[in-house]
Amino acid sequence: xxxxxxxxxxxxxxxxxxxxxxxxxxxxxxxxxxxxxxxxxxxxxxxxxxxxxxxxxxxxxxxxxxxxxxxxxxxxxxxxxxxxxxxxxxxxxxxxxxxxxxxxxxxxxxxxxxxxxxxxxxxxxxxxxxxxxxxxxxxxxxxxxxxxxxxxxxxxxxxxxxxxxxxxxxxxxxxxxxxxxxxxxxxxxxxxxxxxxxxxxxxxxxxxxxxxxxxxxxxxxxxxxxxxxxxxx
Numbered sequence: 001x002x003x004x005x006x007x008x009x010x011x012x013x014x015x016x017x018x019x020x021x022x023x024x025x026x027x028x029x030x031x032x033x034x035x036x037x038x039x040x041x042x043x044x045x046x047x048x049x050x051x052x053x054x055x056x057x058x059x060x061x062x063x064x065x066x067x068x069x070x071x072x073x074x075x076x077x078x079x080x081x082x083x084x085x086x087x088x089x090x091x092x093x094x095x096x097x098x099x100x101x102x103x104x105x106x107x108x109x110x111x112x113x114x115x116x117x118x119x120x121x122x123x124x125x126x127x128x129x130x131x132x133x134x135x136x137x138x139x140x141x142x143x144x145x146x147x148x149x150x151x152x153x154x155x156x157x158x159x160x161x162x163x164x165x166x167x168x169x170x171x172x173x174x175x176x177x178x179x180x181x182x183x184x185x186x187x188x189x190x191x192x193x194x195x196x197x198x199x200x201x202x203x204x205x206x207x208x209x210x211x212x213x214x215x216x217x218x219x220x221x222x223x224x225x226x227x228x229x230x231x232x233x
Contacts, residue, residue: 049097050104052226060089063160063222065125065214067172074176076207084170086160090224093153094145101146102231108156109140109225115216123163123191124214131157145228158224165191165210179203 064085067078094101110128112120119125130137132148132155148154166174174192179185183203185193193206 050099050228051095051097052228053093053095054224054226055091055093057089057091063088063158065160065162065217068170071172074172075181075204076172076175078172086162088158090156090158091153092156092226094149094228095152101149102144104145104228105142105231106145106148107140107142107225107227107229108137109227110158111223111225113220113222115220116222119214119217120163122213123165124210125163125217126161128158128160131159142227142229144231156224163191167192171207171211171214175203175207 062085064082066080066082066084069083071078071083108130110130116125120127127139130139135143135148137143137156162168162170162174167178179193179195181204183195184197184199185201185203185206186196186199187206188194193203
């Protein structure tokens with residue numbers, strides 16, 4: 001009996017143990033690992049360069065507000081061999097490095113000094129016209145370089161003019177063709193003298209004053225600034 005009872009007890013414990021394992025969940029998680037490779041893409045560094053070389057031809061950097069080449073005689077005369085030359089030509093060469101004209105804009109700016117600014121404001125001269133071929137440029141305004149450069153270089157023409165104080169022509173012609181020596185005049189609104197018999201001022205006095213004022217421009221300099229920038233800047 002004792003053995004049998006023991007067997008039942010063992011059997012009972014075993015049965016209870018088997019039932020117990022059904023209520024406990026042991027989870028063992030295995031590792032899973034794979035790789036996926038991406039790729040870095042970085043733009044290459046590309047240098048697009050340009051070199052600008054401006055050159056005045058010999059003697060072509062001089063603007064001469066002198067008497068005209070056809071001067072003969074008159075109550076206002078001129079001396080010396082140098083005659084009027086109101087134009088200058090500036091050659092501008094471009095050297096491209098991994099680039100072309102269509103990559104750039106160009107801005108050409110004319111700058112004068114105080115004497116120049118005074119001469120313009122007093123109507124003795126007019127500001128220059130800047131042209132490349134048939135294209136007229138506005139000083140300080142950028143344009144597409146390829147609208148000007150098709151051969152690797154351009155020629156910039158810088159053309160000045162006489163102001164309204166001299167009727168828009170050379171003073172030699174203006175005074176001699178419009179006034180006789182001793183004419184009485186007054187200054188008009190545009191700076192030019194007009195005949196006025198009631199005035200105490202003579203034409204030669206006005207001519208002396210105006211030409212002396214213009215002489216302040218002598219031996220001064222002007223500057224042409226050439227700025228080339230990438231179109232996407």
